[in-house]
Amino acid sequence: MVITNGIAPTSAPSTVGTPTISPPPPITDPLPYVSLKTGLCYDVRMRYHAKIVTNAYDYTDPHPEDPRRVYRIYKALAEAGLVDMKGASGAEHIGGKLMQHIPAREATKEEVTLVHEIKHWDFIERTASMTQDELVEETDNGDSVYFNNESWFCAKLSCGGVIDTCKAVVRGDVKNAIAVVRPPGHHAEPYKPAGFCMFNNVAVASRVILKEFPEQVKKILILDWDIHHGNGTQRAFYNDPNVLYISLHRYDNGKFYPGGTFGNYDKVGEGPGEGRNVNIPWPCGGMGDGDYIYAFQRTVMPIAEEFGPDLVILSSGFDAAPGDELGECFVSPAAYGHMTHMLKSLAHGKLAVVLEGGYNLDSIATSALGVTKVLIGDAPIPLTNVYARPEAVQTVDKVSRTQARFWKCMKIGHMIHDLPEAPAVERLQDIIRRYQASQLFAHFSMTKLPIFRDRISRSFEDQVLCTPGFQSAKTVVVIVHDPPDVWTEPDPVTGQISLHDTFVMDAEIKYIQWAHQKGYGVVDINAPAVFTDQEDEGYNVQAALQDLCLYVWDNYLDLSDARNFVFVGVGEACGGHVYLLGHREVRERVRAAIAFAGAKTVFPIVPIMDEFITDWYYKNSLVLTSSNHPMWEQSNGGKNPRKKYGNVQKTEYETMNELLIGKYSDVIAFAEEDIEESSSEEEDAGPDRKRLKNDGSSDEGLVDGVIPTSAAIM
Amino acid sequence: MVITNGIAPTSAPSTVGTPTISPPPPITDPLPYVSLKTGLCYDVRMRYHAKIVTNAYDYTDPHPEDPRRVYRIYKALAEAGLVDMKGASGAEHIGGKLMQHIPAREATKEEVTLVHEIKHWDFIERTASMTQDELVEETDNGDSVYFNNESWFCAKLSCGGVIDTCKAVVRGDVKNAIAVVRPPGHHAEPYKPAGFCMFNNVAVASRVILKEFPEQVKKILILDWDIHHGNGTQRAFYNDPNVLYISLHRYDNGKFYPGGTFGNYDKVGEGPGEGRNVNIPWPCGGMGDGDYIYAFQRTVMPIAEEFGPDLVILSSGFDAAPGDELGECFVSPAAYGHMTHMLKSLAHGKLAVVLEGGYNLDSIATSALGVTKVLIGDAPIPLTNVYARPEAVQTVDKVSRTQARFWKCMKIGHMIHDLPEAPAVERLQDIIRRYQASQLFAHFSMTKLPIFRDRISRSFEDQVLCTPGFQSAKTVVVIVHDPPDVWTEPDPVTGQISLHDTFVMDAEIKYIQWAHQKGYGVVDINAPAVFTDQEDEGYNVQAALQDLCLYVWDNYLDLSDARNFVFVGVGEACGGHVYLLGHREVRERVRAAIAFAGAKTVFPIVPIMDEFITDWYYKNSLVLTSSNHPMWEQSNGGKNPRKKYGNVQKTEYETMNELLIGKYSDVIAFAEEDIEESSSEEEDAGPDRKRLKNDGSSDEGLVDGVIPTSAAIM
Ligand SMILES: [Zn+2]
Ligand SMILES: [Zn+2]
Known part of the structure; x- marks a missing residue:
């Protein structure tokens, strides 16, 4: 069949269904499939x-x-x-x-x-x-x-x-x-x-x-x-x-x-x-x-x-x-x-x-x-x-x-039921924050810091806690943190997690224990990963956290008697305190800015108020990253980050929990050294640090003690 | 090479490495692998x-x-x-x-x-x-x-x-x-x-x-x-x-x-x-x-x-x-x-x-x-x-x-880190029980029922809650339940669960709301899936729960003024109340025994005290199973279970949460009918049931209202 006039011929039924294919090989073939082409x-x-x-492009392209x-x-x-x-x-x-x-x-x-x-x-x-x-x-x-x-x-x-x-x-x-x-x-x-x-x-x-x-x-x-x-x-x-x-x-x-x-x-x-x-x-x-x-x-x-x-x-x-x-x-x-x-x-x-x-x-x-x-x-x-x-x-x-x-x-391994639309369904992050709050109340008498809402998300209302009378403490530790890590092994068959084989790892509490023992005031800000409140949907958590940090500074921290502030950030929430440091006059009173970045974002400081803040931040910060942080990958050249990211260190730890526990002594030493310098003229209200420091095990002994879990909230 | 004398010849090096294999096909073969045998x-x-x-067995076997x-x-x-x-x-x-x-x-x-x-x-x-x-x-x-x-x-x-x-x-x-x-x-x-x-x-x-x-x-x-x-x-x-x-x-x-x-x-x-x-x-x-x-x-x-x-x-x-x-x-x-x-x-x-x-x-x-x-x-x-x-x-x-x-x-999908041995690691089941307790306190003023420990596991100490003055209520609802279901989708890449995408489904609270609204007393017993307390390791949870149920009956329920008891079991914990029903004289006062068995064990009643208890149980119980309960599988003949398992019903629901919500109205109706019968001579202390019953939406309206989550514990 040859097409010469540009018009295709009508179909040729004579060839339909009778293609010229050779007959299959004889039945005696032991593996006929193998012999076939x-x-x-x-x-x-x-x-x-x-x-x-229709145009020149059709030729060139x-x-x-x-x-x-x-x-x-x-x-x-x-x-x-x-x-x-x-x-x-x-x-x-x-x-x-x-x-x-x-x-x-x-x-x-x-x-x-x-x-x-x-x-x-x-x-x-x-x-x-x-x-x-x-x-x-x-x-x-x-x-x-x-x-x-x-x-x-x-x-x-x-x-x-x-x-x-x-x-x-x-x-x-x-x-x-x-x-x-x-x-x-x-x-x-x-x-x-x-x-x-x-x-x-x-x-x-x-x-x-x-x-x-x-x-x-x-x-x-x-x-x-x-x-x-x-x-x-x-x-x-x-x-x-x-x-x-x-x-x-x-x-x-x-x-x-x-x-x-x-x-x-x-x-x-x-x-x-x-x-x-x-x-x-x-x-x-x-x-x-x-x-x-x-x-x-x-x-x-x-x-x-x-x-x-x-x-x-x-x-x-x-x-x-x-x-x-x-x-x-x-x-x-x-x-x-x-x-x-x-x-x-x-x-x-x-x-x-x-x-x-x-x-x-x-x-x-x-x-x-x-x-x-x-x-x-x-x-x-x-x-x-x-x-x-x-x-x-x-x-x-x-x-x-x-x-x-x-x-x-x-x-296999999948929970095929959708989340029911039923009442009495709660996000685990809310339950755990309430649990944290009850723990912090039971052990350190910490209570809610009132947030008079204007721009601040309602979802942050329950998220800021403080020790009683922190306004008159000489030293205040401000902790801004992500929700804690959860460790679990879902059932490989059903995908369900079982509550008794799921663990919440909340190592931040070591740092509150340290501050408490030193007589420092503590302000603890929890940054939820997403907002629970319907009203806040679509509101950017990081932006809200930045607003909240400024609010807490302007309304409480800046007005307090504290001469020393230690900022501790954990996870993505570090973005909150780094933002604050760049947006307020803090150099005179903030002695140390510690960021447990782990494998998460390392935030650069933006010098809005103070052109020397970048140098100050580099000198007074400790930014701890996990060994698997993307910044250390070969493809990123393995170069040290610029000064505006602070004093960034690569650690041997992978998870946030390991990092918080493993770097505890280093972080405490770094924070205390700066506090010491600043308050050498005047004695601090806390217990005699020198004595404690000479007795190295004393520090550790106290913080390693597990908080008795029987101290329930009821 | 032929072996005739039973002694193998020594190795024949002349054949080593030179097997008689034909040469590979010519290089012109387009797919040499295909041509090879x-x-x-x-x-x-x-x-x-x-x-x-050496013996006859070597021939036969x-x-x-x-x-x-x-x-x-x-x-x-x-x-x-x-x-x-x-x-x-x-x-x-x-x-x-x-x-x-x-x-x-x-x-x-x-x-x-x-x-x-x-x-x-x-x-x-x-x-x-x-x-x-x-x-x-x-x-x-x-x-x-x-x-x-x-x-x-x-x-x-x-x-x-x-x-x-x-x-x-x-x-x-x-x-x-x-x-x-x-x-x-x-x-x-x-x-x-x-x-x-x-x-x-x-x-x-x-x-x-x-x-x-x-x-x-x-x-x-x-x-x-x-x-x-x-x-x-x-x-x-x-x-x-x-x-x-x-x-x-x-x-x-x-x-x-x-x-x-x-x-x-x-x-x-x-x-x-x-x-x-x-x-x-x-x-x-x-x-x-x-x-x-x-x-x-x-x-x-x-x-x-x-x-x-x-x-x-x-x-x-x-x-x-x-x-x-x-x-x-x-x-x-x-x-x-x-x-x-x-x-x-x-x-x-x-x-x-x-x-x-x-x-x-x-x-x-x-x-x-x-x-x-x-x-x-x-x-x-x-x-x-x-x-x-x-x-x-x-x-x-x-x-x-x-x-x-x-x-x-x-x-992919695996958290490769072992659970750290660190401080501040808590089982999620304990955190959630404390959360439940705080909710029950906030909404229903429920508090801990003292358990003076003898044979009872220390792990149960925090697990029994009651409404104030339940001892003088005419009707008491006793709920024995497993920890609530958790719904989550672990990150497919890291295997981690995120707290904000994990939900705790605690539909039992609907039944407490119902009892509260009726003016009934409530006793709530939580049965952990495993014990958290080191001391209790190896102690059988089901046996301990049975002991606890008897203890609560003997020391509180039996001594109370209540003329009506409604037992509600959820999950494996149903074993606790079924055990109690078989081991104590309960027929005169227990009006209904409801077991939300879901896909879990359906427990038979064992008539220790009362030979008529099996008939009584069959008449006064409602045992609700999920559609995927093994007992309904073809291979089990699809027969109805015997009377000692109670009035077992197959429902259209698969998960416990669906079951608790879906059967709410039926269960409430079943329980109230029996309570009504028993107290027809004397008026109950609660609100006029008849009026509420005529206004069907009133029941539902109240229980469907979501508990305000802002009522935190602090
Ligand atoms: Zn295509
Ligand atoms: Zn073999």
Whole structure:
């Protein structure tokens, strides 16, 4: 069939269903699957569909869905020796020792309309006889799709090729197959073409297989690793329990093509198809081998095995490959090979790979080669990047939790019940703050410091505590801290935590004990990680904390008798005291600023009031970071941070609790030295520090004593 | 080489290192791996090693390490058409289209002593010339191992066969291979034979490969799925960073052969080999496909991929197969195939499978066939059992947590820090009980009920609260409950829970509100899941709770003025009130016994004091179970439980919190009806129930009001 006049011929029914495929090997073959070749569907005529050139840009910057795409893949397979390339057109001569040609043929109206509305078919048919101007107009009006007079023919050829590829796999003419076809299909909706796609090749083929092989194929898995969500395929089977659609794609909060929320993880199918749709929506670009392998091991393969498909069709775009300007990801040919290898373990190996997108001609060629080698039986190339990024882990976790309602394998370790909307549900952070408050009252008589609310969030009302009479103490320790750490091991089966195996680690209390014992006043400010009060939602915690620190300074600390202040920050809450130090005249009275930053943000001081504050801060601060703080990573050059961040030290500790306990003696010594200096003229009200200091164990002995837990609040 | 005199010949160095393997295919082959055959090492002479018959039992109940083992596997491969079987002995004629023979040859002293001590070699050598009596004596004295005069020859043949199998794979003479050899090797320690094993074939082969192919093979993965721990292999590489040993085996708390703790999950290697030993120790028999596949997807494959081996050697016992009397597990040929398929994705497919144990002759034949077909290139048979048991999930979780110190892939979702031994660490259950107490004090003026301790655990001291003057109330509600549920979603990356995304659900308070509003007295007993007080460790919580309930009854409730008691149990704590009902005369005053059993134990009443109590309990109780309570499972027949369990009802709710909220109206109605009946002669002190009842929304309106959380304790 040769196209000469720009008008595609009508479909040729004589070739439908009778592709020239050699008979299966004799039954005496002990492992017939091993003897079979891998099918290859390729037809040079698919290049006829092309964008009509309307301006100079079309030459310099051709449309990504470029007619050369299929040829470049075919050429890569041929150059690797996987197929014999006899002659330029190739179509009739493809084959060889390893691969077997599956001819493409035009899909019929009957087949295509198993998925698409008749008006959709009719519209594509009309493009074959449209004028140049009409075609350009339809191209401009369409949803990212272009047309010429060959589009209809090519769309039918692509779709028919995919149908016959799947049939060849199901019949066992080949052990598996790859269809190198265009235009692609997975964006084509049942009612319209979209996203470079005219007919949804994979969806149509799935419907044909389910119809024509009802005994052999009851369930089909469509795995779609094109970087775009296959909205059309999802739509076609959204309420069908017999077709499981799993897609890994960039989602970017609905901003990535095709956009909207249809590709989000919570779209799980509906009606009888509920639970038969799995979206793995990446939040950003840059995803690579480790992320995809992780998703396969954690979600794709367990669900696929539980589903138990009779046929796997792979919607194989290669736009997640490095070099693809649309995808911006880094999935290597090795990883494509590994994923193909995993999919081969399903459905007795019946796997049909179908080209979808992928627009870097080099990338799609090497990626397709990686897939095809593994289809033929080669071992995958070992992976070099096996680490999943946090973004991938978080996404896969969300998917697993969502799918746990439908798949037993996904229930493991997940509490599948939503948080009830019931009364008597309290945030643990509030409970623990009240517990802290009761402890501080019981042991140190600490009470609430009144906050007369103006700009200050109501959520901070219960969060500031003080020792009685701190206003007249010579030395006041101001502690601004995050909620304490919680240590737990959730049940690996149910994901539940048990209250008796969960521990709250509140090592800050050591520092209050120290101050109490010294006779210092104490002000303790708790910074919740989020606000509990409905009213405060959306109010930035860090900004609110900064306001609160200024408020406490202006209304209490600045007006007190104290000559010495020691500031202690713990966690993200350090931002509060560092902000205060930069925004008020504090140099004369603040003797030490200690920040337990741990692995959290190290805040720079901003010299608003006092140009010398940066030097002062560097000299009088101790900023303690954990060994795993990002600032110490090689990639950050390992340089010491600038002076405005204070006297930053790397410690050997990892957790905040370890840091608070491990650096206790150093911090106390640092704070006391500065207090001593400042008050050498005049004696402090506290006990004789010198005596205590000579008796080193005395300090430690007191603070190590566990607070008796029987001192309950009631 | 023919053995006629019972004495094995000395090793024949002329064959060492020069097996008769055909040259690799020409370089023009596009996918040389695909063209290669799978190697098969098999030698009929390995059957010469046999247990000397000393009594009649040896005939009727032959030793499991039976000489027929290797032949039965070979026969299965031949019957499946994978190898041509020409003549009975076969050895020289093995081969065919799919497989290639790898001749066995005797390992040399130089090779064997790369792993084993010379005295070990010398001892095995001596067995070749021992008398019958000496052999029997050594057999009796050994650690589960037997000897005859051919043992030395067979041990060398088995070991040499494995060495050359691995060499053939490394050199690329074959794409992969299976060595059907005996005696097995993985229990053989560097210094002694053990567990049917003489030389550690896999360990010796690994050492030879590392020595002779230093450029090609720098790292070896040994995967051991024999149902027994490969103690000898683990020992041989325990401090070697270049050999990663991963074993899945039954451990049974150290009671399964080879016993002791060497096979536990915390044995991770030492010195430079720390983190290069992974034990996956099953706690019991009955493990099946889903468990093994889960372990592979979650731990084995991620670690193996992160390790990046150059060669994989599979210590392939088949004693986890169904029918093996030692293993008692259910790993199907399909699962063996799937695991083999996964391992093929490592190390460019360089995989050498080596027979270890497996004692059911039919099972080892079908299992080995499953593995070999996949080695050759067949698609694995689809899995039918894909569900991991809780025991498997728990084991894999322990392994992952332990290995998280060494493998980045295992860190995901795990808090790798141990709970610090620091001060100021509190169990969350204690914090929450104090919070509950503060709430009950704030809203209902409830205070501690004094418990004068005798048999009662000190841990219960803070756990009993009461409303003021409950002793003179006409109606008292006694609530015995577990700690409240906690709802959380741990961070999938770090495993940490955040206090602001963790919620405590304390719906019981609705029932206290109801009682309070009615003017009833309330006694609230909290039953901790474990005791916090050191002194009480090991003291059974359920027994202690029963004691406490009797104590509260005898010392307070029985002596009170109350004419009506309503008992409400929540969770496992229901055991407390059901025990009390059976052990005291309560029928006259207890009007209703409500048990929110949820998915927990449903306790039967034991009629100690009153023979009619069972009927009474059935009539006056409401035992509410969740829809997923095990008693409703099909396998339990779905029958209603007997009368002694009370009036048990299946609800539509799953969690305790849903149950408490969802059944609120029913429970209140049930309780009030009984109270009404009993006090019809005399008016109750509470508000007019009738009026409230006519105004249905009044009940609900009051109890649904959220308790203001600002009413803090300070
Ligand atoms: Zn795409
Ligand atoms: Zn074994």
